[in-house]
Amino acid sequence: MDPGIADADRDGATDDDRGLYRAAGFGRPVPRGPRPAILVVDFSRGFTDPAVPTGAEMTDELAATRRLLDLGREKGVPAVFTTIAFDPAQLASLPWLHKAPGMAALVQGSPLVAVDQRLARRRDEPLIVKTGASAFFGTPLAAQLAAWRIDTVIVAGATTSGCVRASVVDAMQSGFNVLVPRDCVADRAAAPHDANLFDMQQKYADVIPLDEVLAYLGGLPAAAAPEGGRT
């Protein structure tokens, strides 16, 4: 099933649009390599708790991401998490906090920056602290993925139209093939969620059902598991 088509009734793209994109050479599938990693973007309480102003209801996407992580852990696929956490000394000067001052609640030490416990992050899964939208910007994430000799990055997290989108673009730019299991990315609003899935599927990543990602991971030999310090 073509994921772009599947969204045809929601993402606002017309049949003419789809024809344009096809003619321009977008939307082709990316290779799935033998050494994937799972990147979980900003599933912290500041985004996953609906009682918080910047949060929303993400129970289903968290459960789907837990399924992804559980199979990955079984197969030895490395996982890495991100959270936004500002140094209080940065709050007054960062341009992002002029535009989106709601983000300023995400300060170091706040309970809002902790990774959602439903994902059961393990001690051998690094936590990348970031102060921008992308998991890669101003962080050592690309170097960590290169050090693990990763070829394919599976991106889950929140929000689809914000930090997930920015991280997917950077993962692709950083030299990796990117998969987005649509069940594992969440947003606070439907229209931006759908529109960004469309953009990502056309230009940067394969936006596919979780089951397709699980089948790919399930097909990996145990030996495909990257280990620290291997080479």
Next chain:
Amino acid sequence: MDPGIADADRDGATDDDRGLYRAAGFGRPVPRGPRPAILVVDFSRGFTDPAVPTGAEMTDELAATRRLLDLGREKGVPAVFTTIAFDPAQLASLPWLHKAPGMAALVQGSPLVAVDQRLARRRDEPLIVKTGASAFFGTPLAAQLAAWRIDTVIVAGATTSGCVRASVVDAMQSGFNVLVPRDCVADRAAAPHDANLFDMQQKYADVIPLDEVLAYLGGLPAAAAPEGGRT
């Protein structure tokens, strides 16, 4: 006029969505500083020529950008252009070209990578060659803006839902306040264009009419013009 509201009939966001974003602390205006620069993203023939598969009709947006550049030049505001141009030796390996093989036509030396002549790029306006979506990724653009002591980046170019969006996110992350004159950004399809203007206005930049940007530039003293080698 609130630009988000102005698009309410086109970007798919509902009134409930707008309420959510307001409550989450998004969509505030960014400061306009005394040292702006103009960033023109990918207005090269590969995008501006409708006869090319990856191109589209962008006559109006080019004319609006020319107005922006002309006033900027008068005021001594530096401008920088980008173009996508791949080294032929990269074509087989880059993940972006798996997903979007249409981009592979943009090879070094092709007429498709030249900046559109209607913008009359001057010899003192650097051309940044890039191989990703963002004007900042894998380029010295952030360093150039820092060397010019820029505080505010005005982004024009194509496409709104692709390289403009990625460049706007990175400009904000790189420490700059960002303005997007909506008349100066173009796309090949309306729905992604509108959806990305909504995202950018809410989270990363002020998406405003060109006239508002021209008024800001017009109000700059001549002395605000950055000059090479000043400090």
Next chain:
Amino acid sequence: MDPGIADADRDGATDDDRGLYRAAGFGRPVPRGPRPAILVVDFSRGFTDPAVPTGAEMTDELAATRRLLDLGREKGVPAVFTTIAFDPAQLASLPWLHKAPGMAALVQGSPLVAVDQRLARRRDEPLIVKTGASAFFGTPLAAQLAAWRIDTVIVAGATTSGCVRASVVDAMQSGFNVLVPRDCVADRAAAPHDANLFDMQQKYADVIPLDEVLAYLGGLPAAAAPEGGRT
């Protein structure tokens, strides 16, 4: 006094070498701008405590850096500190820890990663956590400096031949003029210290006495002090 000449008896460079560098167009002075920042690299206990295997005696350099910071604080010059602190989940995979396993003691939460108390870091002075040699690599430091609208970076810290050298190169590459007060940088061994001062003075920064830096800061008007959120 030319700082290169001052070191002539220690850095191993001959008069012929100096002639070569002069002819090649190296070693010119850099401008000092109106908006400096102070960057303090890795003055953490892992480096400043001589009882620690990776540490050395740095009492004098810490005292000199305290003088630099005190005047900067008086003048409103922003300061930013760095420390190396690895996530335990990274230890097995990072190439640096293959080459220099002694660095692996610098894990998050260890007393070794705390900034030396003799510098009295204030709450409004950001701490950048890094996992490489350069203060800029995989960190948001360049963005922070751009957000502060900095033009000149004054680099203190340890070690001269390691993280200071790497940070000085990146500060210059990131668009800033760089000053190194020689009294404020420390190393565990004299020969690499001297050799790296020579390289930096010739190619990347002005290596000068602290008194010259203090005179520059002392000459700044109070209004030159960058403030968060100014533009």
Next chain:
Amino acid sequence: MDPGIADADRDGATDDDRGLYRAAGFGRPVPRGPRPAILVVDFSRGFTDPAVPTGAEMTDELAATRRLLDLGREKGVPAVFTTIAFDPAQLASLPWLHKAPGMAALVQGSPLVAVDQRLARRRDEPLIVKTGASAFFGTPLAAQLAAWRIDTVIVAGATTSGCVRASVVDAMQSGFNVLVPRDCVADRAAAPHDANLFDMQQKYADVIPLDEVLAYLGGLPAAAAPEGGRT
């Protein structure tokens, strides 16, 4: 043979220094992986032509690098070259050109920026254009190496104390194990050359004889050759 020891009479380090570095956990060997790449830094006429002010006699190092490239090509090991080439519009503003104005001769289109013909660069070997010291700064090199799924970077080029040193530090920081064949790196002066080999061997890379690198490449199976688009 330990390369640090081999240089003991030239790099200025004393026996006490060597003891300090050993105790601090430096100077261990890095792994050699199955997917190396060769990075040739700035062997352009601006550096390899002794008649040019920034150049020096590098005939032997070029010949050694040619041997390295020839075996790599036979084995399918990818090679990538760098050159410094400034856009004329950047010359007035870049801090590096304040400090080292001799570099400003390296403008786009000048014969000085062409890769030395003795290395016979092939069309399938990318040329990375840079405007800083490091091959990685402001370039897509790290992404290219990740796209090739590289684990080990072999660095040749000029100058040892400048762009080679900066590139070696960044290659390590970017997640790669680094080898420096000492016969393949050149400088205009002996003391900085030796001092930087010492630093690199202690902290960032294995500085080893070319023969040792050739033996490593010779032992690779033909299948180890990365190919574009493989994954």
